[in-house]
Amino acid sequence: MSNHPDKQETVILQERYQLGERHHQTHIKVPFVVAEAYEYIMIQFSYGPQIVDTEEAKPYLEQAVLRYFTPEEQTEGNWQNFLPLVNLLTLSVSQEGHYLGCYHHKAATQEIYLSAKTSSLGFERVSPTPGFWELQISLHCMLSRKGFAEICVIGGQQDEVLSH
Incomplete structure (x- = not known):
């Protein structure tokens, strides 16, 4: 949440x-449903772990070496050349069925900002109006046995953010 006492934000x-x-x-x-009009919507998105544990990554990397390298190229332990194996999750946003965008970025913590004045890289500028919205988490790679994703959508007034 914002540290600005005059800002009105709603989770x-x-x-x-x-x-x-x-x-x-x-x-x-x-x-999710947006029940009222806002000047901006901020989406806080995080996931983890970002790096797959080496022992969890090993069988996947060994399979990939067998699949994509010739027998002459395969050497004992060369799967380790491909460490670290990185989990990758991205988030896309739609409003009333209209795709607003996505930002393919490796950061495990992201803040996506949407407003009529400015929006985060990869997203259209949009007036956050009431209606049906949808987030989609795309799990391009999730090879950790135990992981998580967290989302917090905040609607706010007083659009002051200049760059995202």
């Missing part, structure tokens, strides 16, 4: 998801 949605290998290369749709 619209707050969710935490327990993730694991079964979520690898899947999508999680997160529908």
Whole structure:
């Protein structure tokens, strides 16, 4: 939440998801309703772990070496050349079925800002009006046995943010 006492912010949605290998290369749709008009919407998104544990990564990397390298190129332990293996989750946003964008970025903590004046890189400028909205978490890589994703959607007034 903002440290500005004159800003009015409302938590619209707050969710935490327990993730694991079964979520690898899947999508999680997160529908929500915006009940009133806001000057901006801020989405705080984080996930972890960002780096897959070496012992958890080993079987996946060994399989990849066998699949993508010729027998002559395969050497004992060369799977370690591909460490660290990184989990990658991205977030896209839609408003009333209209795709607003996505930012493919490796940061495990992201803040996405949407308003009519300015929006974060990868997202359209938009007036946050009441209606049906949807987030989609794309789990491009989730190979940790135990992981998480957290989302907090905040609606606010007094659009002061100049760059995101």
